Amino acid sequence: MKRILITPILWGFFLSAVASAAAPLPSLKSTLPRRLDDSRLSPAPDGEVHARILAIRVDFVPDTLSTTTGTGAFGSGLPADAVVDPLPHDRAYFEAHLAFLDNYFTEVSGGRATVEEFAVYPLESEAAYRMPHQMWHYNYNATPEELDRQLSELFVDAWTAAAQDPAIDFSQWDTFIIYHAGVGQDFEVGFSETPHDIPSAFFTLDDLRESLGDPDFNGVLVDTAAGIYLHRGLLLPESERQSEVDVEIAMNGTEALLFAHSLGLPALYDTEDGSSGVGRFDLMDQGSGNFAGMVPALPGAWSRAFMGWADPRLIEPGAQADTFWVTMPGVSPAADTLHEIYRLNLDQSEYYLIENRSWDPDSLGYTIAWDAQGRRLKIHENYDLEVLDGDFGVITRVDNWDFGLPGEGILIWHVDENAIAQGYATNRVNTDPGRLGVTVVEADGAPDIGQGYGFLDIGYGTDLGWAGDFFFSGNSQFLAANPQIRSVIFYDDSHPGTRTRDGSSTGLRLAAFSLPDTVMRFSVQNQWAQTGFPRQTAGGTASLSPSAVDFDADGRTDWILTVTPGGAVQAFDSLGRAQGEVLETRWTVNLLGDSSQVTDTLLARLDSIILTPALTENPGGLTAVIPAAGGKVYLLHVGFLDSVNFTVILDSVALPAEASCLPMIPGMEEGWWYIGDAAGRIFIYDLEGDSVFAYAGLLNAPVAGFCRLDSAEATSRQFFAVSHSGEAVLVDLLSGAQPPAWKTQLPFTVSLPPVALEHAADLPADRRRDLAVVGNGGEVALLDPADGSLRPGFPFQTGMAVTAPPAAADFDRDGRLELILAGDNRILGVASNGVLAANWPLVMDAHYPLESILSPPAVTELANELRVVFGWPGGSVDARNREGEAPNGFTLSTGTTVKAAPLLLQLDGDEESELLALDKSGGLYCWHLEQLGGFDGQLRPWNGLQNGNARTGLALGAADLAPAGPELLVTAKVYPWPNPAGEVSHIRYRMEESGTVTVRIFDGAGDLVKELSGPAQAGLEGELVWDLADVTSGVYLGRVEAQAGGRTETTFIKIAVVK
DSSP: OOOOOEEEEOOOOOOGGGTTOSSOOOEEEEEOOSOOTTTOOOOOTTSOEEEEEEEEEEEOOOOOOTTSSSSSSTTTTOOTTOSSSOSOOSHHHHHHHHHHHHHHHHHHTTTSEEEEEEEEESSSTTOOEEOSSOGGGGOOSOOHHHHHHHHHHHHHHHHHHHTTOTTOOGGGOSEEEEEEEEEBSOEEOSSOSOTTSBOOEEEOHHHHHHHHTOTTOOOEEEETTTTEEEOOEEEEEEEOOOTTSOOOOOSHHHHHHHHHHHHTOOOSSOTTTOOOSSGGGSTTTGGGGTTTTTSOOOOOHHHHHHTTSSOOEEEOOOSSOEEEEEEOTTOOOSSTTEESEEEEESSSSEEEEEEEEESOTTOOSEEEEEOTTOOEEEEETTSOEEEOSSSOOOOOEESOGGGGOSOEEEEEEEEEHHHHHHHTTTTOTTOOTTSOSEEEOOTTSOOOTTOOOOTTSTTTTOTTOOGGGSBOTTOHHHHHHOTTOSSOOEETTSSSOSOOTTSOBOOEEEEOOOOSSSEEEEEEEETTOOTTOOEEOSSSOOOSOOEEEOTTOSSSOOEEEEEOTTSEEEEEETTSOEESSEEEEEEEEOTTOOEEEEEEEESEEOSOOOSOOEEEEETTEEEEEEEOGGGEEEEEEEEESSSSOEEEEEEEEEOSSOBOSOOBOOOOTTOEEEEEBTTSOEEEEETTSOEEEEEOSSOSSOEEEEEEOSOTTOOOOEEEEEETTSEEEEEEGGGOSOOOSEEEEOSSOOOSOOEEEEOOSOSSSOOOEEEEEEOTTSEEEEEOTTTOOBOTTOSEEOSSOOOSOOEEEOTTOSSOOEEEEEOBSEEEEEOTTSSBOTTOOEEOOTTSTTOBOOSOOEEEEETTEEEEEEEETTTEEEEEOTTSOOOTTOOEEOSSOOOSOOEEEOOSSSSBOEEEEEOTTSEEEEEEOTTSOBSTTOOOSBOSGGGSTTOOOEEEOOSOOOOOOSOSBOGGGOEEESSSBSSEEEEEEEBSSSEEEEEEEEOTTSOEEEEEEEEEOTTSEEEEEEEOTTOOSEEEEEEEEEEETTEEEEEEEEEEEOO
16 A cells, blocks of 8 residues: 655755754654645635635543653643744634634735635634544554554544534535644654654545545545535644754644645655755745744745746747846736746746745845734744744744745746646656656756755755855856856756756757846847747647748748648748637646636638648649548638738548548649548549549559659659558559559558659769658668669668658768658668668667657758758657767757657748747747758758658759769778677778679688679669678778779778677
């Protein structure tokens, strides 16, 4: 059985001023709910919570044991001279504690969470409900499972006893507290003299069912007539004063922490081992114990925003720095430009919250506390307590709840909504050290919070938060961690930096921090910012690729078209503004169950969308071919009336079976579009939806996809199609609805669309075209379009499952296109002669060693090199050259999985490109690629799903080929790999003319060991394989001889064999 989370927490009330105090410093243990989803008070319709608290006093059968504090009666075993929480602990004493709860939460929530009414029973001042056992019975100090059961028994016994009191009307209350006689076993003080004291706890129905071993337990029946069962509540002691240490400790911190759980706030420390998550900066961690529980801290920025007690102002930074002003909590803004909390999004799930906090804004060195009678207590920064007005009682109000903070300035909180969503229900928001839900960005650059340093450790005194964790002008700790800069600037590569949790760049730069004050200044900019983005698309999973629409063919994107499986069709202009007149509302629900309404603007709402559309555009508008479920294919026509206004018309055609592949619009003058269905039929329609051709029987399995064979200048009308079962056909439309030009059967199954490769025309060999088909298991076939025969070296086995549609580009600028494939954490290139392209495959990132790349890659020129651009499953967009190197600034974070194809485009008319990506949650991101190359001169050999909106799958060779050198054998391309080798050695070579290569290998004595030979194709890399099974370790000399056209050239290589 699991515990009710009795987890130790080091309380942070000890300040540096009293670090050398003689009294040992205790640590606290809190028994907190295992689950939160069934424990929260129901809010009012306006989101406010006004609790009605019923509290009861319970005592125990008297005992004389020394292992419990007192005898089981209230007030026994406690000092008579206590300043904080003094005797007598009668009914009025606990009413004062409930008044504290009301005052604290009314203030920190801005009146949105209050205690509307409370009562303490029994009504007699000194009376209590007697438990049937002595105190030790409820804590044997045995196993965690036994303690769970015993505490649950106390819950049952206490409310069963209270139910016998006819004065209590349980229907009037929604929050329930048990105050028991004795001291809480809530502090670790080394050796405990009273191990049978009872720890504080928060119970939920799930806790009780599990601990009692009764899955049908519905709670304690407290009102038989009304059928009221009580199944949640708090368990608190009468005092937290520990006999082992001479330190005044208040119960307020424990009480506020547990009551906050009833409102829905999760613990922000590790509920598994008790280690701190956010230190002294938040009530839900060490802040609950600031100044020994007398001055619990404010809930931090996330806690207040999560509960709806503060409304963060969203910053959407641009490329130029903007200045913002942040006030301390509770300071009334003097202008609309002042805010208490700012939000700065990093990606779809991660963001910063920025607030201004201070332990002593008036530089007094003390704070004033009041009790229920208005008497004052001065709490000094060195922990001295000074009673100002006679006998002081229970602290019910403090003039500065942040007095226990370790410093002042701007606090920056890092929030990961995905981690919170995963851990909230089980109260494990901050238990996964690899993905914490809420953390403080520690400005000193060292993640000290939660480390639990010992007295002799270097970080001692920083592990619960300290002054160096705040951002402010001149922070010496930040500057010491960042000697490369002279002022406090928080950016990608500072320490700490603004990168996301997985290391992706955000481009954010926070600077111009002012000195600590009640109002502080900072500036924000984003070097990757594109005005108007990111945007959220209309609900539903976003797995279909976006399209860049250029109506007037001027190279600048006018619209971005997105579709969702749920049927939403949206268009966003260059500033991210949604176009159209279809308005839809949807509701979102947060973790607390609160709903909010969102309005989306759509071009159209369809019943479903199953595949990314193909589209064609012109100055008058666009037509999109959109496959839907059940065999329906929509034709969406947008027609411009003028430069602003447009019409949207929907037509549709019905296929006999559901579409099974991407539509294709070849771009020929006829304006036709192609589609295949699940029965293997191929249909051709015009843009009005009229049938042109229908091919039945060519394929006998679902159509996997098409590609267009010829470029726009060609006079033929050929297209290529492949089925899931590996059937491949070439059809020439000039022959009408006749049998295909040829048909062949591939030895593997296929689910990805094919690619047509048109290599460069100015090679020494004749111009060549290939049809590329990629199988589900990583097989690759290159077919001769003349007759469907396999090219030499094919089929080729990549050795990995290919998980995204292929791309193609000429990476080595030799005039031959390589097929680019993405799979399980790898990207590789396959050359046109059936070998892996040089420097491939790339194992892309150790962050995701087992993850498959799902987004169709793009290939574009960034920082003067061709790079594969793709999305990571973990939520980012990357760009790599064939050496695996990323350009400056990559990766770029989205927050959730990217399955859609990224796009390079030009939105704003400046020189640089923009990069567009759509993540799984519907976040549409666009980054300005500053200093990575101009758009106009940029090579983009493969851009978008199937290389563009028409989905033709046609790849063209690069036009700017370097002239071939005078050498026959390119010596720089002759090498063995791996080197040294153990089982087999691959000998790579390249010739500028077609011919033969012979490799003769000699050992150290000059004896011939092996002779290998093979053909060479002009301009392509080839490979010979030397099997080392019978070869001993040593260094071998290889003589490589190339022959072609009567010419011979020779070079030498060394091959190391290690076994």
